[in-house]
Every structure is written in C-alpha cells, then in structure tokens.
Amino acid sequence: MPATKTLRADGRRNRERLIAAAAELIRRDGAQASLEEIARSAGLGSATLHRHFPSRHLLLEAVYREGVEQLCGHAAAQPGVDPAAELDVWIEETTAYIADNRGLGIALAGPDGDGLSADDICVTDRLIDELQVLVDRAAEAGVVRPGVTGQDLMTLMNAIGTATEKDSATARRLVRLALAGIHPC
Template identity: 50%
Template sequence: MVKSEARPRADWQRNHERLVAAAAALVARDGAQVSLEEVAREAGVGSATLHRHFASRHALLEEVFQDSLERLRRRAGELAGGDARTGLVTWLEELTVAAADTRGLAASLGAGETCHTIIRDATTDLVNRARTAAAVRPEVSPDDLLTLVTAVSLATEGDAATARRLLGLALVGVLP
C-alpha cells in the first residue's frame, strides 16, 4: 500500500492563509512590530491558533515576505552573470529600495533567520565576485553591506529616493 503525502486539513489551511493575509495587511500598515494579538483578531482566530501556525514573530514575517525574498534571490542570480561591480551596486540599490518600500522587510533582514540567510547568501556571492574583480575594497564584508542596507532602509522606510541617495553616498567609501 502506497501512502500519500499528508495534506493539511482544510480548516488548518484556511486559518493559515487568513493569518498570513491579515499579517501582510497589518505589517504594511504598522510595520514588523505589529501586535500578534491584532493579527489573530483580524484573521478571526484566537492567539493560540496563531501560535500553533507560527512559532515566532519571525516565522510569521518570513511567510509574509516569502514572495519578495524569492524575487530578490532570483534577481541576485541574474546580477551574478554580468559585470561584478555593476552587479553588486545594482543588488545593493535594489535591496535597499525593496527594504525601504516594503514596510517591515528591513527589520526582518536583520533577524538572523531565513530572511537574513537568503539575502546574506546572495550578497556573499556578489561580494565574492566583486572581490575577485577588485571591484570592492578587500576589507568590506557581506555583513558590513547588509548592516548598511538595513540601516539605510530602516531610516528611510517609505522613501525609496532618499534610500537610494543615502546608499550612493555610503558606497563611495565601499568601492575602490
């Protein structure tokens, strides 16, 4: 007898989707520190249900930002195929603008979980390529650049033009 993969119950799946949708709307309005009680209330479930679906705030935010992170990951792969300096600079600009424009994303990037890992891996690949091409100062680390991007994004949340300008000023000290 062949066992089929267990599918979540319909009510579990429905509650999960409602929690993610409610969280996405509230994070867009209030940022990453949105009240989890409010998320549960908006989704029409109790807080215990929210905690059965998501072990932590970070787990919930990771699911909210899953599509954005996947787009960013794919974009980093595209940029790795071209000029190393241009690829790194374009990546940092696009990441900064995405984090500034997507309320709560910048806070999630520094959380040290999946969001951070995906973005750090992509940044590391691009920094390594830029180092090989002598297109970035040798002492600059991927973590330095992610700290810079996170700081600029948090400081300019909702203002992509200012985020881009501040990043450009900072990159003067990063590039040779």
C-alpha cells in the same frame, strides 16, 4: 494551514494572492495592515485568509520569506555581466526593500512573533550568503576595495533602510552615495 502541507491548485493560488496582497498593503500601511483589507484586496474572504494564516505572524513571516526569495533570485539573475553594477543594483534594491518593509521585521520579532528574529526565520543568513557571492565576484574583478564583506554591506543596508523607513527613494540615493566609497578610485 501550514506552508508545508500540500495544497490543491486553487489553494496555492489563494495563498499566493494573499501573500501578494499582504506585501502590497504592508508596503503602504506597515505591518499592522488590516487583515480584512488584505483578504479583500486578494479578492478573498477573511475565512480563507485565516485558513491559510491562522495568525498575523504567520502571514507576515510568509511575506518576509517571499520578499527574501525575490531578492535572492535577483542576485542570481545575471551573474558576471558587470560585477560592480550587479552588486550595486542588488544592494540598492535590497536597501529599498528594507526601507519599504522595516515594520515587517519589527513585527516578526515582537510579542506576537514569540521573539523570533530574522535569523530564526532562517533568511538573513541566506541574504548575506547571496550578497557575499556578489562581493566575491566584484573583488575578483577588482571593482571593490579589499576587505569589503557581505556582512559590512548588510549592516550598511540595514542602517540606511532603518533611517529611511517608508522612503525608498531616499534610501536608494543614500546607498548610491555609500557605494561610491566601496569602489576603488
């Protein structure tokens, strides 16, 4: 069932439960997590899972979109309080997300995903846009070096997240070290 179709309240709840269960199992087991286990973990049957998500790819895409929505929501949560801390916390959270969910992006771009990239799913640009807002706030406050861009930091986050797959604690530590370099002395 496509996400654009209006669902009854119980259908929306089931869809949300499936996405939450899938996100948890993907973090634990990777993008190849068992669909049966996802349905069981959500407290639903596999037929319900397949009604909402006729393919693994559609479920993975929904999990990916939900994760990006949460990250973007965090970016807007407390604007302007402390621009340096706001930027650093968001970068750390996003890098940890990338590390914990790296297999998700690969699965979406793989053969079952019809070669779709994160850009095709239209969320990478949203992440970079949110990040650039944070960078601009920090630059206006004078707490980042001149010339730092959202794209630069996204590249850094992807590199660290990829290098530390399934190890978000190391990802967080490495990104904190890297962030020291973007702030003026």
